[in-house]
Amino acid sequence: MFAGKHPKEDHIMLDVDGSYHGNSRNVGYGRLIRDINGSCLVSFSGFAGIGTNLLGELQAIIHGLRIAWDKGYRNVSCLYDSLDAIKLIKVNVPLLHIFNSIVVDIQDMLTR
Numbered sequence: 014m015f016a017g018k019h020p021k022e023d024h025i026m027l028d029v030d031g032s033y034h035g036n037s038r039n040v041g042y043g044r045l046i047r048d049i050n051g052s053c054l055v056s057f058s059g060f061a062g063i064g065t066n067l068l069g070e071l072q073a074i075i076h077g078l079r080i081a082w083d084k085g086y087r088n089v090s091c092l093y094d095s096l097d098a099i100k101l102i103k104v105n106v107p108l109l110h111i112f113n114s115i116v117v118d119i120q121d122m123l124t125r
Contacts, residue, residue: 022049024088027077031061031069031095040064042073046081055080070095071115074102078122087125 026047033040043058057080061072070093081089093099102123106116 024049024090025054025081025086026051027074027081027089027091029070029073029077029091029093031066031071031073033064033066033069038063038065040066040069040072042069042076044073044077046077046084046086055084067095067097067101067112068115070098071101071112071119074098075115075119075122078119082122082125 028044028047029042030044031040031042040061040063041058042061043056045056046054048054057076059072059076061068074091074093077091078089101110101112101116102119106113110116
């Protein structure tokens, strides 16, 4: 799933990011899905509610994966900048972790 800046020949690139406005604690997410040439195939964005930057990063990943899957893309490389999100996704997140359900959904998408 995790890749550099260019997808493999048979992959699309899911480029995601979350955003957090510290004063209001509003969290957003979005970015785009690109083909091998860097052309935009799909763009997306959304509001994740009140929370943390990590919430925005995880929401960007899960929404991007769902959109890619719904569009029929099965070979997806993902570009994002959150080490905390990577750590959560690569391990078994504790059941009582605040982002457990989102991380489990991402892990499920990755096993398809």
